[in-house]
Amino acid sequence: MQGIVIHGARPVCGDIRVNGAKNAALPIMAGTLLTEGPNELRRVPRLKDVRILRQILGSLGMAAQRTDEDTLNLEVVDKDQCLAPRELVEQMRASICVLGPLLARRGYAEVPAPGGCVIGDRPIDLHVKGLRALGAEFEEDDETTIRVHAKCLRGTTIDLEGPHGSTVLGTANVMMAATLAEGTTVIKHAACEPEVQDLARYLNACGARIRGIGSDRLTIEGVDRLRGIPYTIIPDRIEAGTFAAAAAVTGGAIRLQNVCPDHMASTLRVLQRMGVCIVNDGGAVRVEGPERLQAIDFETSPYPGIPTDMQPQLTSLLAVSDGTGQVTEGVYPERFTHISELQRLGASIRRQEGGAIVRGEKTLQGGAVTAKDLRAGAGLVLAGLAAHGKTQLRGVHHLDRGYQQLEERLRSLGAELHRSCVPDQPPRTSHPQSDEACA
Ligand code: EPZ
Numbered sequence: 001m002q003g004i005v006i007h008g009a010r011p012v013c014g015d016i017r018v019n020g021a022k023n024a025a026l027p028i029m030a031g032t033l034l035t036e037g038p039n040e041l042r043r044v045p046r047l048k049d050v051r052i053l054r055q056i057l058g059s060l061g062m063a064a065q066r067t068d069e070d071t072l073n074l075e076v077v078d079k080d081q082c083l084a085p086r087e088l089v090e091q092m093r094a095s096i097c098v099l100g101p102l103l104a105r106r107g108y109a110e111v112p113a114p115g116g117c118v119i120g121d122r123p124i125d126l127h128v129k130g131l132r133a134l135g136a137e138f139e140e141d142d143e144t145t146i147r148v149h150a151k152c153l154r155g156t157t158i159d160l161e162g163p164h165g166s167t168v169l170g171t172a173n174v175m176m177a178a179t180l181a182e183g184t185t186v187i188k189h190a191a192c193e194p195e196v197q198d199l200a201r202y203l204n205a206c207g208a209r210i211r212g213i214g215s216d217r218l219t220i221e222g223v224d225r226l227r228g229i230p231y232t233i234i235p236d237r238i239e240a241g242t243f244a245a246a247a248a249v250t251g252g253a254i255r256l257q258n259v260c261p262d263h264m265a266s267t268l269r270v271l272q273r274m275g276v277c278i279v280n281d282g283g284a285v286r287v288e289g290p291e292r293l294q295a296i297d298f299e300t301s302p303y304p305g306i307p308t309d310m311q312p313q314l315t316s317l318l319a320v321s322d323g324t325g326q327v328t329e330g331v332y333p334e335r336f337t338h339i340s341e342l343q344r345l346g347a348s349i350r351r352q353e354g355g356a357i358v359r360g361e362k363t364l365q366g367g368a369v370t371a372k373d374l375r376a377g378a379g380l381v382l383a384g385l386a387a388h389g390k391t392q393l394r395g396v397h398h399l400d401r402g403y404q405q406l407e408e409r410l411r412s413l414g415a416e417l418h419r420s421c422v423p424d425q426p427p428r429t430s431h432p433q434s435d436e437a438c439a
Contacts, residue, residue, distance in 0.1 A: 003422030004399075004407060006384035006391040008366055011252035011289075012413040018240045018258045019045040019404050020070060020233035023309075024195040026094045027172040028202045029053050032074040032228065033060065033101035034176060035206050039228035044072040045236065048400045052092045056084050060098065075228060079106055086112040086145075092401075093122055099148065100173035103136050104180040108149045126160050126167045130174035133158045134181055155183030155222055164331050165302035166191040166216065172199055178220040179208040187218040193303040194263040198234045205229050235259050238309045239403060241267040242378050244287040245313045246410065248276045249320060249386045253288040254413060261285055266306045270298050270314060274321060295323030295360050301330040312338045312379030319347035320386050321360035328355040338376035341369040345387050363388050368423065371395030374402045381406065385415055392422040 020043030030053070032039045044050060046069075054064045054072070061078030082102055089095045093114040102109035114122060124146075128138060135154050139147040158174060160166050171191040176199075178185035190196070192214055200213045206229055209221040240259045247254040248271050261268065261280050268278045268285070275290040295318055300308040308331035318325040319342050329335050333354040342349055344367045348359040366389030371377030377399040384391030396419065399406055407417050 001394055001422055001424055002396060003420060004381070004393045004396050004417055005420045005422065006366070006381065006393065007416040008385050008387040008389065008391060009363075010250060010385070010414060010416055012246045012250045012254060012385065012410065012415050013252045014413045015255045015257060016243050016409060016413060018235045018243070018256055019043065021195055021198070021236035021238075022047055022049060022402050023168070023193075023238070024198040024233050025050060026053055027097045027169065027195065027199045028231065028233065029057060029072070029074060030097040030101055030172075031176055031199060031203060032062065033057070033076060033098060034105050034179060034203070035076065035226045035228040037228040038073060038075040040067075040230040041072045041074065042230070042232040043070050043235075044233060045070065045404045047402060047404055048397070049092050049094060049402065052088055053095060056088045056095050056098065059083070059085050059088070060102070082106055082108045083110045084112065089114065094169060096124060096127060097169045097172050097176075099127065099131065099146065100175070100177035103131060103148060103150045104153060104177045107151065109146070111146045113144055113146055124170070126162050126170040127173050130158045130160055130170060130187070131177055134174070134177055134185065136177070153177055153181035155181045155185040155220070157186040157188065159188040160191070161189035168193050168196060171196050171218070175200060175210065175218060175220060176203065178222065179203055179210070179226060180224075181222040183222055185220045185222070187220070188216070190216050190218045191302060192216055194234055194237060194260070202231050205231060234263065237263040237267070238307060240264055240285075241307070241310045242313055242382070242403070244268070244271060244276075244285070245310075245317055245382055246385055246413070246415070247287045248274065248289040248293060249317050249382050250415075251289045251291060252413070253286070255281065256285045256287065257283070259285050266304055267310050270296065270306055274317060293317055293321040293360075295321040295325035295358070297326040297328075299328035299330050305330070308332055308335060309375050311335060312375045313382055315339070315349075315356065315358060316342060316379040316383040316386070318358035318360060319349065319383060320362070320364060324357060324359045326355060326357055337372035338379045341371075341376070341380055342383055344369050345383055345391065347383070365389055366391040368392045369394070371398045374398045378403065381410075381417075384417070385410070394422055
């Protein structure tokens with residue numbers, strides 16, 4: 001089986017340029033379904049999820065072409081195709097964000113229902129609630145496929161608050177649908193993640209009228225049409241946070257280029273609390289890890305809180321910190337598939353309701369571990385970089401969904417890791433998880 005072999009306990013040092021944000025690129029790619037004419041999207045990362053969504057858009061009448069390393073041109077050439085193929089949608093939950101644009105521009109969408117996955121239940125009730133409020137009608141006869149139509153979408157007031165805060169892609173779907181609805185839509189308890197803000201700015205540049213960007217209350221005045229444009233995606237705050245964590249956990253020193261420090265403020269604050277030196281250096285951020293990290297308690301929450309997508313990475317740092325830290329997962333309470341794998345490397349971690357207690361060890365020992373989702377995989381790479389000896393990581397296909405050339409870029413920083421065949425799966429833990437796509 002293909003895996004990554006890591007020889008740990010080497011400091012990660014040097015300059016690294018951060019790519020465009022996956023979680024901004026995906027909804028913005030879906031948003032091009034709303035537009036007439038060509039879109040030139042810049043800083044679109046070369047990731048498996050981007051490739052899958054590009055194929056889905058192709059089946060929906062979108063012409064797509066890469067013109068250089070990170071530019072993707074997208075233009076709607078056929079509005080009659082409204083069926084997203086099951087074999088593609090099932091690979092990537094984020095494909096749900098084609099619903100809003102298809103409804104708004106074509107009045108119909110047929111999308112296989114997204115699967116659940118290992119980081120916890122992934123409902124879409126808030127997406128349905130918001131689109132229904134705009135006038136969409138969902139057919140109920142087939143649980144495996146979402147069939148929805150709308151003669152005309154009309155603006156209204158919608159509350160998207162869920163049990164764990166708002167919904168990022170739910171806000172994206174409803175906001176995109178509202179851009180071409182009649183009248184004005186107010187979204188209360190909207191997600192305000194930087195990626196949602198970037199989508200809103202892209203839509204406004206196309207001619208939409210969205211106000212309140214960056215707040216939890218969005219006002220969208222419907223317009224008649226949106227035009228394709230050139231647009232540059234924001235930097236990926238989670239990729240940047242992951243590289244910063246790599247320097248932190250190996251006692252290294254890196255310089256992150258092409259980052260937006262404001263977008264990753266909560267992550268940088270946590271690292272500083274753990275003893276990491278962080279310096280804003282013009283458009284870059286310098287990160288220097290201490291001899292040994294200091295354990296802290298942290299809780300993930302919607303933006304501007306600590307991102308849930310950094311939780312596995314930060315938990316790995318706690319595993320080798322001085323002291324005991326408590327992790328509380330405020331967005332996906334079940335997002336802990338990495339715990340059993342960290343324990344295989346010698347981590348002292350105890351699960352508890354909605355979180356974990358981590359007692360830091362001086363060192364971890366390399367071993368055989370398996371990534372079960374994208375960010376758990378990132379956390380295990382960090383643990384392997386910190387561990388003494390050799391770590392064999394399986395499940396690298398998860399990493400390819402969200403990190404572009406991760407090994408090559410870590411090697412450029414002095415880490416010793418490479419892709420290689422690794423022995424088959426070790427005996428399963430007591431609660432085998434499906435490894436359906438879920439990023
Ligand atoms: C986006 O997923 C991201 N994915 C996720 O990143 C990220 O973890 C998540 O937002 C939270 O920040 C993309 O942007 C492609 P949610 P999304 O709807 O929009 C509940 C990664 O690693 N909820 O904001 O699907 C839900 O169960 C991925 O890059 C409902 O109750 O997440 C969860 O507890 C993983 N009803 C919470 O809201 C709904 O209808 C947040 O989910 C929708 C969500």
